[in-house]
Amino acid sequence: MASTQDTAQTPFKFRPPDNKGVTEINDESKKLFCASFQVPALRVPAAATNAFLKAGGEYLLNLPRCRSAVEDTAHHQSGDVAKGQHRIVLLRKDFPSDPSLIPTRLRDLISQHAAALVEHTLTLDYSYWTPEDILRSILPAGLQPPGSFETAGHIAHLNLRDEYLPYKSLIGKVILDKNKQLRTVVNKLDSIDTEFRFFKLEILAGDDDTVAEVRESNSRFLLDIRRVYWNSRLQFEHERLVRLFHHGCVVCDVFAGVGPFAVPAAVNASWGPAAPGVETNPSAPPPSRLVLANDLNPVAHEYLARNVALNGVEGQVVPYNLDGREFVRRSLGELGSERVQNGIKEAVKRSKRRAREREQALAARKRKRDTDDDSDAKGRREKSGTSQVSSDADTETVDIARYRWPHHYVMNLPATAVEFLDSFDGIYRPYISLLAPDVRSRVEDPEHYDPPESAEGMPFPMPMIHVHCFSRSEDPEVDAIQLVEKHLRCQLPPGSVTAHRVRDVAPRKEMICVSFVLPVSVAFRHNKDEKKT
Ligand SMILES: C[S@@+](CC[C@H](N)C(=O)[O-])C[C@H]1O[C@@H](n2cnc3c(N)ncnc32)[C@H](O)[C@@H]1O
The missing domain is CATH 3.30.300.110 (Met-10+ protein-like domains)
Incomplete structure (x- = not known):
């Protein structure tokens, strides 16, 4: 065991002895980290320990994970006092030897209890030291x-x-x-x-x-960090976006990974604001969300599907394994597909059933309490109330129309996501016949292409796109918005776009999330393939 003597003028640091030659950590080498330190201490009557600890203030030895008062082993080993009569209060190495420098309260206690200033051997071993x-x-x-x-x-x-x-x-x-x-x-x-x-x-x-x-x-994820992307530092960003989504909305996650946006969006249906312009019943659970979640990595896709099942959100989160560009272009059609519509219908029914079961269990517990309180009449009343809950829920229909159009696209692939923005070109053109005649005539004439920039008068919402990117600029928010506009090939009206600083990824390199409403001019743009035909 090494013994360390303090000779330095600077505040003493308790450290293990130098073990520069150690090449392995095992039971033998761990012994080398054991060190003993001589520290000043007060030997005080056990009953007065707390008073000394209070009065000791800054002079107490305040070592993390170490008590400031310990057993008086030295004395009762030598047999001169009964065990437990005294305790040792440990003091800092620079405890003043000049009594006039000791705080009055402590000095008074010392003389009142005839406390002795002693040397204590403090032994710290491998188990004590931090990594x-x-x-x-x-x-x-x-x-x-x-x-x-x-x-x-x-x-x-x-x-x-x-x-x-x-x-x-x-x-x-x-x-x-x-x-x-x-x-x-x-x-x-x-x-x-x-x-x-x-x-x-x-x-x-x-x-x-x-x-x-x-x-x-509130979600569980399984993932193989050797084969899929995962970054715990993005937790706040995942939660930030999920809290932005409104109740009962539809989200398309283009680069979903193993689901840290997609799964919590479905699991936490009550997060975020109520749907704009929709009357809600505050006592009913908020409507479920629908998420189409995509990743090109087949292993991420496999874990995404497992995580959907692990969190019980099948039908609310639908996994895809496509290139992001193809996923965006197929997303509107997928939302209208039987597979997705039936899946969300079943999921909504399932979550209503679960809510009903929870409600019934609560009512049953309350009924039992009331019965225990000897009120038969109360019990009967509650009983008829419960069967009312059940029959109401069974006849409810699922408002499937709310899941027809996307409200949000999430694009978290900061290195290149902006390059995928051209996949939004003209994605709404197949639905042009749903537009009012005056709006339609303005967007469908390629010669006099003059679309309205707002979604007003549209039979569907224009989705918000949340695209992540990196910026090395002095003004990363402005830079990120300009980058998005360059790839969208249009200017975003100031009120329809925001830029949020997510985190520093390296010195002078920031991750930014640009959120904007998809401009109608992009949504109905003639895309390249269409122009060729
Ligand atoms: C930065 S990770 C983000 C994953 C997840 N959103 C998260 O926050 O942890 C980007 C994901 O995009 C996927 N990816 C890369 N290229 C893709 C492409 N062309 N199409 C779809 N997914 C792609 C990667 O496999 C990866 O899982």
Whole structure:
């Protein structure tokens, strides 16, 4: 066991001894991290301990995960006092030896209880030290322990710079050892899968198991971090958008990954505002949302489907495995398809059934309470009320029309999503016959193309597009909006567009989400294929 003497003038830092030669963490090498420190202490009557702790103030030894008052082992080992009569109150190493510098309240207590100033041996071992303490002791001087790491379920993922690579297994082992909720530590290698955006990984320590279970926004996700994209830092952005969607709306998630926008949007039907212009019954549960969720990565698609089932939102979230461009172009047709319409109809019925069952269970519990309160009449009244709930719900019809048109498109593929904006060109043209004659005549004449810019008078809403992108500009919001306008090939009216800073991804590189209402001129634009025919 090493003994560490304090000679420094600066505030004393409790650290394990240097163990630069250690190459493995095992039961033997862990013993090397045990260290003893001599600290000043007051030997006080056990009954007065709390008074000393209160009066000690800033002079108490305030070590994280360490009590400031400990058993008086030294004395009762030597047999000179009965066990438990005294306690040791630990003091900071710079506790003044000059009594005049001791705060009056503490000085008075010392003399009142004849407390003795003693030396206490404080022993701290491997189990006490933080991962940073252990790594600082092992890594070469000048190499600071790597900073914080991210986790996904039982997995910690690090992004080690080159200088740490010779020590990567040790670093992994210490992190694993010190975080009981972890089973696997991985290092992200520099190469990212350019198409599906997941990182190549190497296992540093623990189980070779990269399938994590993660919880976010009241939802559970299974995902293999070796084969699909996942970023816990996007949790706030996922939640921000889901809270923006109104009750009972339709969302198309173009780059859905394993579903962190799509699944919570369906799970949290009550989040967000009520549907604009729709009368709602405040005592009824809000209508379900419908989400078409797409990802080109077949593995992400597979996990998305599993997560839909895991969260019980089948029919409310419909998974697709298409290229984003094709998904956007097919989305309106898909919403009108029997598969989607029947799926949401069943899902709405299912969620109404669940709400009804919950209500009945509550009523049954209340009835039982009332019966227990010896009121037979009350019980009978409640009983007839319950059967009313059931028959009402059974005859309810599903308002399927609300799920016919999309209200939101989410496009979270910041590196290239803006390049997919041209897929909105003319997606509403197949529905032009639904427009009022005057509006239609303005949008269908390719020679005198003059569409209205607002959705007013349209038989369907124009959806909001939420597209993520990166900006390195001094003014990232303005830059991101200009980028979107360039790819849309039209100017967005100021009131119809916002830019939200999501996060810094690197020095001077911001992730931005631009949200705008799809301009009618884009929605009914003659697309390239149409022009050719
Ligand atoms: C940045 S991730 C975002 C995933 C998810 N929305 C999230 O927030 O975690 C982008 C996703 O787009 C998918 N992707 C990449 N290219 C695509 C394409 N051409 N069409 C559809 N999906 C694509 C990737 O597989 C990846 O899952």
